Amino acid sequence: MAFSDDTRNELARVVPAARCCRVAELSAFYDLDGMLMGNAKQYLDFTTSAPVVARKVLTLLRSLYPEISTQILVRRSRSRRTQICTVRVLQTKEAQAVYGEMKEQRYTAKGEYLRKKCCRRAYLRGAFLGHGSITNPERTYHLEFSTDHSQAAARILSTIHSFHLAAGVTQRKGSLVVYLKDGEEIVTLLNLMGAHQALLQFENVRVLKEMRNQVNRLVNCETANVDKTIKAAMAQVEDIQLIEKHIGLDELPPKLRQVAKLRLENPYASLKELGDMCVPPMSKSGINYRIRQLREKAAEIARLYQ
C-alpha cells in the first residue's frame, strides 16, 4: 500500500486557495464520514481512521471558519487494531452554519452536483483522502473509492464522469466500489486531484512497463523469424544430404549441384546470400526455384528408399 499511502499523504498537503473548493473538499469528507450528532444535532462530526485526513479536515475547518471551536476525539476501533479520530465542531450554531454552507454549494439549478470544475476536483481529492486507494502501477492499473454510502458513491461516480472519465462501479463485501482501470485515465484523475508527485511516479512506471512490453514483443517476433529461417535451412540441408547419400550430388545438373553444395557449406546463409555466392550470381527467386527442385528430388528419393 506504499504507493497509495504516498498518494494520500501528498493529497493531504494540498490545500486549495479558493474558498469554494475548500468547502467542496470538506463536503466530500462530510458525505463519506460526516454526521450531525447529539440530541439536538448540535455537533458536526467528521470521523476517519487516518490521522493525516483528520489533520486535513481540521486545516480546512480552521481556514474556513476561524471562529469555531473544535475538538479531536480519539478511540480504538472495535477490532482495536486501528485508531478512529473524530474532528468535532462543537457549538450548535456553528455546526449548523458549516453544514449549511456545504449543503448550499451542492446542487445547480439543473440538479447537477457541484457546479464548478475547480470544486469537483477538490471534491474528488477529499473523497480519495477519505476512501480512496491506488494500486502500485508495477502490479496493475487500479484506482478506487470504496464506501458504504450509496449516495456518496453515486456522487463520486458522477463527478468522475463529469470529467469524461470512464469509471465503473461494483460491489465488494457490502461496500460500493467506484473504480478506474485505465492507466491513462488514472493519470488524468491524479492530475485533477492535484497528486503531481504520484502522477510522475505512476507515469515513470507506465513508460518503463510499455517499453518492456514493446521490447519483449520485438524479441519474440525476431526469435520467431530467426527460428523459421533456421528450421527451413536445416530442412534444406537434410534434403541435400539425402540426395548425396543415394544418388550423389555430381549426378545433379550443374546449377542445381552448385546450389546444393553451397547450401551444405553455408547452412545458415539466407537465400540472397547463397545467390551472391553462385558463379555467375543467381537471383533470390532463382535460388528458391532450385531449393524447391532439391526438395522434390529428396521427396522422390524418400518415397523410393524409405
Ligand SMILES: [Zn+2]
Ligand atoms: Zn471551487
